[in-house]
Amino acid sequence: MRFTGKRAVVTGGASGIGRATALRLAEEGAVVWIGDIDVAGGEEIAATSNGRIHFQRTDVMQAGDIEALMLAADAAGGLDVVFNNAGAAGSRDPIDVISPEDWDRTQALLLRSVALGIRYAAPLMTARGGGAIVNTASIAALQTGAAPTAYSVAKAGVLHLTTMAAADLAKHNIRVNAICPGFITTNIFTTALGIEGDKRAMANAAIGAIAAKAQPLQRAGRPEDIAAAVAYLASDDAVFVTGTHITVDGGMTIGPRHSW
Ligand code: NAD
Numbered sequence: 001m002r003f004t005g006k007r008a009v010v011t012g013g014a015s016g017i018g019r020a021t022a023l024r025l026a027e028e029g030a031v032v033w034i035g036d037i038d039v040a041g042g043e044e045i046a047a048t049s050n051g052r053i054h055f056q057r058t059d060v061m062q063a064g065d066i067e068a069l070m071l072a073a074d075a076a077g078g079l080d081v082v083f084n085n086a087g088a089a090g091s092r093d094p095i096d097v098i099s100p101e102d103w104d105r106t107q108a109l110l111l112r113s114v115a116l117g118i119r120y121a122a123p124l125m126t127a128r129g130g131g132a133i134v135n136t137a138s139i140a141a142l143q144t145g146a147a148p149t150a151y152s153v154a155k156a157g158v159l160h161l162t163t164m165a166a167a168d169l170a171k172h173n174i175r176v177n178a179i180c181p182g183f184i185t186t187n188i189f190t191t192a193l194g195i196e197g198d199k200r201a202m203a204n205a206a207i208g209a210i211a212a213k214a215q216p217l218q219r220a221g222r223p224e225d226i227a228a229a230v231a232y233l234a235s236d237d238a239v240f241v242t243g244t245h246i247t248v249d250g251g252m253t254i255g256p257r258h259s260w
Pocket of ligand 1: 011012013016018038059061086089114183185186191213
């Protein structure tokens, strides 16, 4: 119950990693505001949460939406925790093909959104003596093979933004850290491939099997694996941890062990 009496914001909380994290924070005592463009998904979680999870439609491409989300949580007694997590695959084009518009959209969705999340959360946290911010990066920020270029560059930006923001905000007792998930079974892949409805479960199982082979711990990651690490970084257990990231990837970035 590390979040008893605390208020948290989770962007992208209607699905996958954000959903698991919203549930974990609420289980540990927080009141959570989910911001997402998926109204049906967000409202469904809120309706089954016994009042512990609220939903506010939020498009993280829109600065005003992000600010309104932070203010909503703050108005309920003060903003303590923010998980800047919403995202999607973005453009899959290589650098010699991508349009300027697709480049900008991908950076806005994955990097500018996190910068603005910090921008609007920080003054509210400063006013109450501190807080904890966690940003979703990716193993794509650490290696070239994991994801397309625009996505990987945005996620590398999230890591550096995390360290810069940690440096800027330490004097206000605001900690800023990031999480680098490996391959986690969520709808991000099926959404990117346009696979909807009944076919999703089968596609996710197939993607999970591929991920299991790539990760030394030999299973696909689960959203709950990430939620546990985010909850640690957001909690007072990590009270002296700032400006860093935790990689949760089943060992994928250390690569396979050769037998010779
Ligand atoms: P997901 O598709 O299950 O969840 C993403 C959520 O973000 C969805 O609810 C979606 O509606 C929301 N979203 C998308 N665009 C939005 C917008 N403009 N405004 C508000 N909400 C928006 O996928 P996920 O895997 O849980 O992704 C969460 C984060 O984790 C993303 O930032 C993603 O890049 C990152 N990530 C995922 C993996 C993985 O393997 N699944 C690995 C590394 C990083």
